[in-house]
Structure formats: structure tokens, C-alpha cells
Amino acid sequence: MNSTDTQMLVSKIDHGTVIDKxxxxxxxxxxxxxxxxxxxRDTIAVAIRxxxxxxxxxxxxxxxxxxLNDEELKKLWLIxxxxxxSIIKNYEVAEQFRLTDREFNNEFTGLLVCNNxxxxxxxxxxVDREFLLMQRDPILVRCxxxxxxxxxxxxxxxx
Amino acid sequence: xxxxxxxxxxxxxDKVTIDKVLDHAATIEADPDQFSHKLDGxxxxxxxxxxxxxxxxxxDSAMLRLGGKIISIADPKTSSVKKGESIADTIRxxxxxxxxxxxxxxLEGSGRVASEFSDVPVxxxxxxxxxxxxxxxxxxxTMKKEFGSLDGLKIGLMGxxxxxxxIPSLLYAFAKYxxxxxxxxxxxxxxxxxxxxxxxxxxxxxxxEDNLQDTIDTLDVxxxxxxxxxxFPDQATYERLKGSYVITPETLxxxxxxxxxxxxxxxxxxxxxxxxxxxxxxxxxxxxxxxWTRMALIDLxxxxxxx
Numbered sequence: 001m002n003s004t005d006t007q008m009l010v011s012k013i014d015h016g017t018v019i020d021k022x023x024x025x026x027x028x029x030x031x032x033x034x035x036x037x038x039x040x041r042d043t044i045a046v047a048i049r050x051x052x053x054x055x056x057x058x059x060x061x062x063x064x065x066x067x068l069n070d071e072e073l074k075k076l077w078l079i080x081x082x083x084x085x086s087i088i089k090n091y092e093v094a095e096q097f098r099l100t101d102r103e104f105n106n107e108f109t110g111l112l113v114c115n116n117x118x119x120x121x122x123x124x125x126x127v128d129r130e131f132l133l134m135q136r137d138p139i140l141v142r143c144x145x146x147x148x149x150x151x152x153x154x155x156x157x158x159x
Numbered sequence: 160x161x162x163x164x165x166x167x168x169x170x171x172x173d174k175v176t177i178d179k180v181l182d183h184a185a186t187i188e189a190d191p192d193q194f195s196h197k198l199d200g201x202x203x204x205x206x207x208x209x210x211x212x213x214x215x216x217x218x219d220s221a222m223l224r225l226g227g228k229i230i231s232i233a234d235p236k237t238s239s240v241k242k243g244e245s246i247a248d249t250i251r252x253x254x255x256x257x258x259x260x261x262x263x264x265x266l267e268g269s270g271r272v273a274s275e276f277s278d279v280p281v282x283x284x285x286x287x288x289x290x291x292x293x294x295x296x297x298x299x300x301t302m303k304k305e306f307g308s309l310d311g312l313k314i315g316l317m318g319x320x321x322x323x324x325x326i327p328s329l330l331y332a333f334a335k336y337x338x339x340x341x342x343x344x345x346x347x348x349x350x351x352x353x354x355x356x357x358x359x360x361x362x363x364x365x366x367x368e369d370n371l372q373d374t375i376d377t378l379d380v381x382x383x384x385x386x387x388x389x390x391f392p393d394q395a396t397y398e399r400l401k402g403s404y405v406i407t408p409e410t411l412x413x414x415x416x417x418x419x420x421x422x423x424x425x426x427x428x429x430x431x432x433x434x435x436x437x438x439x440x441x442x443x444x445x446x447x448x449x450x451w452t453r454m455a456l457i458d459l460x461x462x463x464x465x466x
Contacts (some may be wrong), residue, residue: 026264034306120268127272136173142354145268149354 010045016064019076020085020096024049028082030078033075033159042066064097070101074104074111075159079152081137106133116153119146162198163460167270167283169292169331170358177332181300183455184448191224192455197314197462198227204257207284208264213424214294216286217449220259225454225462247276254260254278258462275357280460288322289317293330294423296450301445305419310337313377315368317344318384318404318429320351324386325423327355334363343373346400349390371403376413381406382421383429394419407431412440421445 010028022030027046043064059140067087068076078082087095098152108131114121121129121143130144140147163176182343187194202223207215223231232249246262246269253260254277262273267287274281285291303309314333320326320343330351333339343351343365350367368374375381386404393399398421405428406420422442434440 018337055334114268116267118266118274120246120264120266123245123266125272126247127275145271146287147267147354 010047010060010062012041012091013062013064013088014043014091016062016066016088017068018088019061019063019080019108020058020084021052021055021082022061022083022087022114023055024057026060028081029156030059030061030076030159032062033079034066036063036074051064051134071111073099073102077102077104078126078139078159079156083125095140100136106131108133112141112150112155114143114146114148116143116146116148119143119148121145163280165270165277165281166275166456166460167274167281167286167294168290168293169328174335176225177296177299178460180296180455181398183304184300184451184461185304187454187458188448188451191451191454194225194458196226197458198222198225201225201227201259201461202257203227203229203457204251204253204260205229206260206262207232208262208269210286211263211284211448213446213464214263214291215261216291218282218284218451218453221457222410223457227258227457237327246272249388250276250281257351259457261280261297264461267388282456282460283326288324288333290328291324291423292328293449293453293456295332296456297449298325298382298421298423298445300331300452301421301441301448302419304448305441306417308377309333309339311339312379313340313342315342315352315369315371315378315381316377316384317381318386319349319390320345320384321349322390323384324353327358329382330355330359330363331367332361339363342368342378344368344371346386346404348392349386366395372410375410376415378418379415380419381414382425383426385425385427385429387427403427405429405431406434408433408437411437412441 014038019030027048027114045062049058050060056092081100083099085097086093109128112129112131114129121127131141134140134142138152139155140149140151141155163172189224205215205218217227246264250260250273256430258279260277261284262281263284263288267289269285270286283290283292299309302312306312316326333341341363383406386401388397418439419441420439423441424446
């Protein structure tokens with residue numbers, strides 16, 4: 001299937017957001033992160049494992065009438081940093097960027113919880129969790145309290 | 160002591176500060192009486208959420224030898240901690256009653272939490288499996304006493320390198336010195352944590368070794384830690400492996416002339432009692448060094464340094 005085939009498979013949207021260049025297989029995690037479930041009212045198109053010139057194979061998600069807020073973009077950045085976001089208005093690309101180009105801060109308070117059950121931050125202490133970004137892709141973050149390192153699978157489950 | 164407000168991780172202190180503690184410990188050991196009223200009127204709060212023998216006794220002894228007094232939660236099960244009080248609240252209370260706090264807690268990260276909520280210095284007496292900074296300091300003191308310098312030593316660490324909380328503290332400390340090389344000997348299940356090894360990568364030369372007998376003749380120090388039964392999936396694996404991590408007089412046949420054997424204690428069979436009488440056995444002296452090192456640390460943190 002070439003890119004024209006992909007376009008035929010997934011039709012254009014008039015308003016909304018396209019998330020392209022998602023690593024193959026991760027689109028379902030992205031739908032979950034964006035809380036897209038059976039209650040959704042707008043059209044969502046998901047292409048899984050389609051051919052890509054740059055990636056070989058990729059996923060793509062089109063969200064009609066939906067724009068993503070900063071927190072959602074940051075969550076996507078954690079699991080698919082190279083994804084390309086296009087904001088569509090009147091069938092035209094109004095804005096386009098790669099998540100890696102966005103200057104997200106390395107602040108994960110409120111977003112992540114340490115997965116070490118014996119970390120003091122999981123025991124009702126009045127502290128703000130703090131993490132250090134050790135590696136971008138694949139992601140590694142380290143709890144600044146207990147030193148536990150979390151990999152993408154640990155992080156994805158929390159988003 | 161300027162930059163040393165709390166001590167919850169060896170990562171928090173630099174080599175200059177470590178050397179200052181070790182030098183001060185040597186001064187105290189040479190003439191302890193000179194310091195016997197140094198901390199008159201000062202109070203140390205001793206809060207141990209986990210059992211401890213040596214750490215607790217040596218901190219108590221250190222404070223008493225400096226002329227200070229001690230208040231403690233003897234058994235957390237009988238205090239409000241049992242009622243679910245947070246570390247933060249317990250520490251705020253203890254800070255109001257004392258000049259310095261020693262805390263051991265089973266949770267990782269507890270040391271940092273305590274230091275954030277205390278107006279007085281906090282010293283970790285062991286933080287979960289994360290670190291045991293004062294044990295590392297007294298171990299360094301013992302090595303320095305024996306060899307004159309830590310630089311260039313070849314040190315073997317053996318036993319439970321994964322859950323032993325002193326191991327990260329020691330590795331972080333060794334990384335601050337020049338030319339130290341470390342051999343790591345452990346069962347596969349108990350290898351040093353990747354996080355800790357990645358922290359010292361490029362700063363400390365280490366080799367993951369399988370065979371102690373083939374390499375023991377290259378070591379200046381062998382530091383043995385306890386291999387605990389509960390760390391193994393089954394009794395059979397434990398029984399099979401534990402024999403490979405026991406030191407006997409025969410193990411030490413080919414060691415260097417000035418080789419020393421260390422252990423933070425308590426031991427549960429890792430070192431044969433027959434080894435105790437050998438000149439290489441330094442673990443009881445090591446335990447004694449805990450008092451000088453902890454005296455030095457407490458004095459540098461809360462004593463008047465201009466006297």
C-alpha cells in the first residue's frame with residue numbers, strides 16, 4: 001500500500017488533528033491516552049501498519065473536530081516523540097510540527113507516578129513527585145526520590 | 160559544614176567533604192577525650208523504622224562521646240507512626256525537639272522526604288535498598304586507615320550487590336577517587352542494579368566477575384555482604400549458591416600481603432569463624448570505626464568549628 005492508498009483508506013478531514021508517523025502498533029495506546037472510547041461522537045480514523053517512506057511502516061490517527069491540549073501533546077511526546085502533528089482547518093494544514101520540536105519541559109509532576117511500591121512518594125507523603133528525563137527515545141525517566149528508572153511500558157500504562 | 164546540610168546520599172557530597180569527614184574521624188580517634196564535651200547541650204533524635212544494631216548503637220555512642228544527649232523512638236510500632244503518621248510529620252516533630260536527626264526507613268526516597276521537612280540536619284541511617292551513606296563513610300575510613308590513601312585501590316565487592324544498600328553508597332564514593340578499580344562478585348539474581356552502574360559509568364572502572372578464587376590475588380580489599388535467603392525464588396537455589404559466597408581461610412591463601420577482608424555485619428555464614436583470627440580480618444575494627452566516623456560527621460554538621 002503506498003501513500004496514495006493510505007489517503008484513499010483514510011479520507012481527508014475538514015477540521016481537526018492528524019497524528020502521523022506514529023511507530024507501528026502504538027496508535028491504540030494513543031487512542032487510550034486521548035480517552036477515545038465508545039462514547040466518542042466525532043469521526044476518528046485509525047490506520048495501523050501502513051507503509052511509510054521514512055519509517056517503513058507506521059500508524060496514523062485522524063481526529064475530526066478535535067485539537068490536542070498541551071498536556072495531551074506532552075503525553076504523546078512521551079511515547080511517540082517523532083510523531084508529526086498537523087492541525088487542519090478547512091481541509092488545509094494550518095499548523096504542522098513534530099513533537100520533538102516542541103519545547104516540552106522535563107516536568108512530569110502530576111503526569112507520572114513512580115512505579116516502585118516502596119518509594120516514599122507512594123506513601124501519602126506531602127511531596128510533589130519529581131522525575132529526571134534520562135533518555136528521549138525510547139524514553140527513560142528516573143524518580144528523583146527513590147532512583148527507580150521507568151521505561152516506556154511503565155510510563156505508557158499511566159498516561 | 161557549609162555544603163553538607165543533610166546526608167541522605169553519597170551523591171550529595173563531594174570528595175573534599177568526604178576527606179574532611181575522614182580526616183576529622185582520624186583526629187577524634189587519636190584523642191577522643193578532647194571532644195567529650197564538644198556537643199554539650201545538643202540533642203540527637205534517633206528514629207529507626209527498621210531494626211538496627213550497629214548503626215544505631217554506634218550513632219548513640221558517637222553522640223554520647225561528644226557530650227550530647229539522645230532522644231529516640233525506640234519502636235515505631237508504639238509511636239504515632241503506627242497510626243499512619245507521615246515521615247514528613249514525624250520529622251517536623253523530631254526537628255522541633257532536637258539538633259540533628261538520624262533516620263533509618265524501609266522506604267526508598269524516605270531520606271530525601273525527611274531532609275525536605277527538617278529544619279535541622281538529617282543523616283540517613285539506611286534508606287530502603289537505596290543507600291547507606293554513613294556505612295560507606297566508615298568503610299572508606301577503614302580502608303584509608305589501612306592503606307593511607309584510597310586512590311588506586313583494587314576492591315572486590317561480593318554477595319548481594321542488588322539489595323545491599325551500602326553497595327550504591329560505596330560505588331558512588333569510590334567514583335570520586337582516582338584510580339580505584341572494583342570487581343563485582345554476586346549470584347546472577349543479585350547483580351548490582353543497572354541504575355547504580357549507569358551512575359558510575361565512565362567515573363569508576365568496574366568488572367563483573369564470576370570467579371573470586373581466580374582473581375582474589377589481585378585485590379587489596381574484599382568487601383563481603385550478606386546473601387539473604389529471602390532474595391531467592393526458592394530454598395534450593397539459595398542453598399546451591401550460598402556456598403560460592405563463603406570466605407574460609409583457604410579462600411585467602413593467595414591474597415596480597417596487605418590484603419584486608421571487610422564486612423558491614425551482621426554476617427550469617429558468609430565468613431567462616433576461623434577467618435576471624437587471621438590478620439586480614441578487619442570487620443570488627445570496621446564496626447568500631449563507625450563510632451569515630453559518625454562522631455566526625457555529627458560534629459562537622461552541628462558542632463561549632465571555630466573553637
